[in-house]
Structures are given as structure tokens and as C-alpha cells.
Amino acid sequence: MNDFEVRGATDAVRNVQVVVVGAGQAGLSAAHHLRRNGFEPDRDFVVLDHAPRPGGAWQFRWPSLTYGRVHGMHALPGMELTGADPSRPSSEVIGEYFTAYEETFDLRVHRPVDVHAVREGEDGLLLVESSEGTFATRALINATGTWDRPFWPRYPGQELFRGRQLHTAQYPGPQEFAGQRVIVVGGGTSAVQHLLEIAPLAADTTWVTRREPVFRDGEFGEDQGRAAVALVEERVREGLPPRSVVSVTGLPLNEAVRRGRADGTLDRLPMFDRITADGVAWDDGREVAADVILWATGFRPVIDHLAPLRLREPGGGIRLEGTRAARDPRVHLVGYGPSASTIGANRAGRAAVREIRQLLDGERELRVAAR
Secondary structure: OOOOOOOOOOOOOEEEEEEEEOOOHHHHHHHHHHHHOOOOEOOOEEEEOOOOOOOHHHHHOOOOOEHHHOOOOOOEOOEOOOOOOOOOEHHHHHHHHHHHHHHHOOOOOEOOOOEEEEEEOOOOOEEEEEOOEEEEEEEEEEOOOOOOOEOOOOOOOHHHOOOEEEEHHHOOOHHHHOOOEEEEEOOOHHHHHHHHHHOOOOOEEEEEEOOOOOEEOOOOOHHHHHHHHHHHHHHHHOOOOOOOOHHHHOEEOOHHHHHHHHOOOOOEEEOOOEEOOOEEEOOOOOEEEOOEEEEOOOEOOOOHHHHHHOOEOOOOOEOEEOOEEOOEEEEEEOOOHHHOOHHHHHHHHHHHHHHHHHHHHHHHHHHHHHO
16 A cells, blocks of 8 residues: 555655654554554554654653642543552653553654654655655644743843753753742743742742733633633634643642742742843842743744645644644644643544544545546
8 A cells, every 4th residue: 555665764755644743642642543543553654753762742851740740641542541650750650651552552653753844745745854764645643742842032131141041841850949049930830830849949939920820729620621722722723823721721729839829939020121140120120139040931832844834824823623734634733722731632633533534535535536
């Protein structure tokens, strides 16, 4: 059916029906459903992952983020994660789980492989150009997530700061901030986790956000989840860059957060106006000295390799119809926008494969009719 050649060869275009880019939660879910629908890895589809080992973005999380503190990790389809020690680092627990998952379902993920660009090929095929060579494919499932594109805001004077600046993506854990004055920027769960960890060790911590944080008390059930996803989905339908699901759910008000609010750790200041050599400053004359600025300012989707296909809308995002790119029915984005949560990624993987199955079956019927 396909002329897939020996893995590692880079001197020929290799033909597969589907290329999956990324092997995090969304990519593995898609690969699983491809398997269930009769697609054979390394013959009918291939999974390309740039990470050095299984685990998706979880493998890069800081050691102090233990599995027991992970918010809403949903099992991959067909295999539960059971018996995990909540005190172990989430990077280890989930890395081992993903490894077992890939082996159990024989997904044959190719790594480390960097995908440079996806272009239009001949005869209706897409060309996926990678460090392992070029793949010609009838459909693409993009599951590249956001971890590799941390968002760094720009503020006047940023280059003058004499201390250390780092992003959540580089966060090493709280020990490195012992005895230091730390400013944490950002209104999400990562910022809150950083502050609660760092505050007992640091000389001083300051929390700065653009908007007043919204804390969520009580249960967060299915109805609330659906409403939050719908808000993110609306932006994607309009072709706007997606917001994270967490950004519309609010911050969970657990016991640790309650203590942080009570002792002042989570007292928040509005966004500063500029950065100075020794800290940050506001136009009203207030200043805060700092040794470190920790930017917990989120991530953006990793989709630059799709630029040759011109999928973006004037609003800057890729408009989706389900998981399918509105401008190209061969391209599906999973783990993007409303499917960025772990449970959403699972559902999106299944939905993408269902539509790709229909697309390929339709093409096959047309070829038969044309004979």
C-alpha cells in the first residue's frame, strides 16, 4: 500500500497515509486511534517527536512538581495510569507511563526528529520536511503543543536588569531562590505554584499580574468544564489565537492557596510599567527591588512549521472546524485551543482519526470511480 523505507534513510521521500507530529498526550491518543482503525505504524502512519524520550512536555517539568500535585492528568485511551506514587516527580511518573503506553500499543515513535516545515506537494499530498527526511502524506495530525514556545512579554528597561530572568519553562525548583528577592509575573496556576514553593525559602516574593486573579471555590464539574471549553472554542472558530482552558476556569482555591492568601504570599500587585537595573517600577512612584524575575506568562502554540500552508486567519489563529483546519481538510490540530487539556486531547485524537478515515475513504472511492 505504501513504500515506506528503512527508518533513518534521508535520501528519499517516504509515503505514508498519515503523519502525526508530536508524541505528547494528543499525539499518542491520535496514534492509538489510528491503530484501532487499522492503520499500521511505519507503513500507513508515522509519529515524529522532537523530544529525546517519551513523556511529552511532562518530561521537562521541574522536580518539585510531584504527581500528587498535577492538576487534572487524564489517562490515555486504552490504558489507565494506576498505582503511581504521588510523592514522585510527575516527569518520572508520566514519562514511565508514556513509555509503557508506546510499547504496549507498538506505536514506534521516531525520536528525536525535528519537523521543519509542511508544504504542498504533488497529487494532493503534503510534504513533511524533517531531520529524518521528507514524508509525503495524505493527512497530517499536528500535536505539537506549546511547551517549546514560552511567551516572554517585553517591557521597557528589560535589558537593563542586573539580576536573573527566567521563564517557567526553565524553572529549576525552589531551592535556587533561597535568600533571594523574587518577582513572579503571571496569573495562572504555574505562577501560584512557584510562589507557594519559593516563598518559604526566599528573602522576599512579589506577585504581579495584568488582571486581578479569579479564584474558584467549590466543585468544578462537567457543566463548568464544558462552559470553559466553549469559551476557548469560540475564539478558535473565529480564527483568533486560542486562550488556554485554565485561563477561563479560574484558579482552584485549595488549602495551600488559602494559606498563601492568608499569609500574604498571594497578595497581588498590578503589572509594573518598566524594569530597572535593580527591580521593577510603576509610574505612580512605587518600586520593588529584585534579584530574580520569574516569568510565568504561559506559552503559545508551536505551529510555525505549518506556515507554508497559510492556515492562519487575519485574527492570527488557525480556524478549526472540529479538529480540522478550515483552510485545509487534510490538516488536523489536536491539543490546540479547546483540546489543550488532557481529556480534550484524548477526544480530539479520536475525532481527528475519524475524520481522516472518512477523508481517505472518500479519496479511495473517487479513484475507483475514475477507473
